[in-house]
Amino acid sequence: MKMKKVITITVTILALCLSAGMFAACSSNDGNPSVSENPPANNDNNPVDSPAPASDFDSSRRIAVFTREDGSGTRDAFASITGVGDDMYEEAVVLTATSEIRSSVAGNPYAIGYVSSGSLNDTVKALAIGGVMPSAETIISGRYPIQRPFLIVTNDEKDASSLVKDFIAFALSAEGQEIASDGWTSAGNTGGYTPIGLSGTLRIGGSTSVDPLMQRLRAAYIELNPNVSVEISGGGSGTGISEATSGVIDIGMSSRSLRDAEKEALNEYTIALDGVVVIINNANPVGDIDIETVKDIFTGEKTAWSEIND
Numbered sequence: 036m037k038m039k040k041v042i043t044i045t046v047t048i049l050a051l052c053l054s055a056g057m058f059a060a061c062s063s064n065d066g067n068p069s070v071s072e073n074p075p076a077n078n079d080n081n082p083v084d085s086p087a088p089a090s091d092f093d094s095s096r097r098i099a100v101f102t103r104e105d106g107s108g109t110r111d112a113f114a115s116i117t118g119v120g121d122d123m124y125e126e127a128v129v130l131t132a133t134s135e136i137r138s139s140v141a142g143n144p145y146a147i148g149y150v151s152s153g154s155l156n157d158t159v160k161a162l163a164i165g166g167v168m169p170s171a172e173t174i175i176s177g178r179y180p181i182q183r184p185f186l187i188v189t190n191d192e193k194d195a196s197s198l199v200k201d202f203i204a205f206a207l208s209a210e211g212q213e214i215a216s217d218g219w220t221s222a223g224n225t226g227g228y229t230p231i232g233l234s235g236t237l238r239i240g241g242s243t244s245v246d247p248l249m250q251r252l253r254a255a256y257i258e259l260n261p262n263v264s265v266e267i268s269g270g271g272s273g274t275g276i277s278e279a280t281s282g283v284i285d286i287g288m289s290s291r292s293l294r295d296a297e298k299e300a301l302n303e304y305t306i307a308l309d310g311v312v313v314i315i316n317n318a319n320p321v322g323d324i325d326i327e328t329v330k331d332i333f334t335g336e337k338t339a340w341s342e343i344n345d
Contacts, residue, residue, distance in 0.1 A: 092319060093340075095340070095341050097340075098145060098147055098332055098340055099128070099145050099147070100126065100128065100146075100333060101130055102123055102127045102130070103130065103133075106272065106274070107271050107272060107290075108183070108245075108273075109150070109244050109311060110123075112290065112292075116182075117181065118326075119334055123333060124332075124335035127333065131243075132243045132269070133151060133243050133246075134154075137154060137156070137159055140159050141158040141316065141317075144316045144318040144319060147314070148313075148314050149313050149314060150244075150314055151219075151310075152169045152174070152311070153244070153247055157317075158317070159316065161312045162314070162324055163324075164180055164181060164325065164329065165325045165326060166323055169181075169182075169310035171219075173310075174220045174308055174309070175220050175308060181310060181311040181326070183290060183292065183308075184291075184305045184307075184308055184309070185215075185219065185242075185248060185290055186290075186305055187239075187245075187304050188276060188293065188301040190280055190302070193282060196285065197233060198237055198285075204225070204228060205252070207304060207306065208226060208227060209227050210255065211228065211306070212307075215248060215307040218248070219308065220310075222307055228259075230260050233260060234260075234263060235262075235264070237263065237266065237286065238266050238286075239253075239266065239267045239268070239288065240269065240274065240279075240287060241268075241271065241279070242272040242275055244272075245272075245290050248306070272290050272291050280301060319340070321340070324344075
């Protein structure tokens with residue numbers, strides 16, 4: 036008897052839902068907005084699991100803006116070059132790593148963000164800026180407008196270390212710059228590198244944008260110098276600069292140019308040139324915007340995709 040009551044109640048509820056045309060409302064909801072919804076700005080913080088087909092893209096939807104944290108070299112370079120400055124959109128979602136920006140944009144059809152060109156992959160779509168796509172050729176020629184140097188920095192005491200000198204020599208060598216040219220743009224090289232049999236531990240930290248390149252340099256360097264250990268930590272360009280200045284680490288990584296006061300305390304070496312790529316979801320049909328429009332989006336002057344002209 037109890038089982039029959041349960042079945043009867045369930046069928047009755049289902050019938051009521053169907054008769055009211057509300058079956059979808061009675062079904063479970065995973066919390067992700069559908070493409071047809073139009074929530075307020077940044078209600079898209081819960082990424083959509085599956086990108087909407089381009090044919091279903093709703094340009095009336097608001098733009099979900101993702102940006103890096105204060106102290107990030109990527110944010111500093113992006114904001115300076117685009118003219119955003121300190122006027123970042125107050126409703127922009129602030130994230131603390133390149134990978135977080137990329138995955139958030141990949142999961143939200145209405146999102147926009149920016150990452151290092153070396154961190155770009157096919158999970159997101161790069162926008163052309165003023166008709167120019169980021170590439171080694173357009174970055175080194177200066178045609179692609181949003182670009183910056185990748186630096187490693189040391190204080191005078193660390194700079195005098197044989198191990199620090201040797202690692203920097205490798206990073207700037209033909210071998211190191213061959214690595215830098217695979218995904219980034221080489222800054223030129225100083226010739227061939229020859230190991231001299233050093234041992235010890237190097238501590239490197241800072242920019243998460245420089246990190247992918249540094250990981251590859253590290254792997255190649257310790258293959259040639261098996262008695263050397265290289266420890267790499269993140270924290271952003273600001274952390275890399277401050278910890279290199281104080282000597283907490285041997286080498287700092289920065290994805291922005293040093294300020295005048297920082298130059299007084301640090302030695303800098305350019306290990307690559309990098310484009311800061313504006314990225315959108317693969318389902319977004321927009322392909323090209325000008326730098327003024329980039330500024331308008333990231334300052335909140337333009338908040339809907341219908342305001343963006345492809």
